[in-house]
Amino acid sequence: MREDDSNWFSKWEEEFPSSEDLMPITQTLITPDLAIAFDIRSPHSHHTPSLQHHQQPPSISMPSSQPNFEEFDSTELGGGGGSDEPPRTLKRPWLVWTSHLHKRFMDVVAHLGIKNVIPKTIMQLMSVDGLTHENIASHLQKYRIYMKTYAWSFFRQWWK
């Protein structure tokens, strides 16, 4: 028997501020400006709060050209240590799915339909700079697992 989480959705609700009225996703694609309006990019901050590098960048002035996804420091292991760093830490920065990103993601999924949702379409609808197909697919996987897990406890009331 599972510990029936009476309010499993409550956990998500607290992460999704209801007051955060996001623009309903229509058939039209979301403009990148819209993404900026959220919290994806901080119009006041220099860097993005959503993305966090493994290593804290010193007080270097980031080029304000592309404030979102800057080029990862490839000069890190250019010629310092003799140890060859595995290409593990040389990937893109650790993407943190914030509540806004989650809300956006779910919004797109809801509009597309859970049965017709595909990473490619989601990525296009979200139109968030930096988000790659991999990120969407991975998150979609987690979303499905999460949904499947709690779907049982949700429909359980009808079965019993």
Added chain:
DNA sequence: GGGAAAATAT
């Protein structure tokens, strides 16, 4: 390209 599982990082 999409989905699932393994691997890795926090």
Added chain:
DNA sequence: TATATTTTCC
């Protein structure tokens, strides 16, 4: 240790 995110394989 558990969870989140990335990476790899089918």
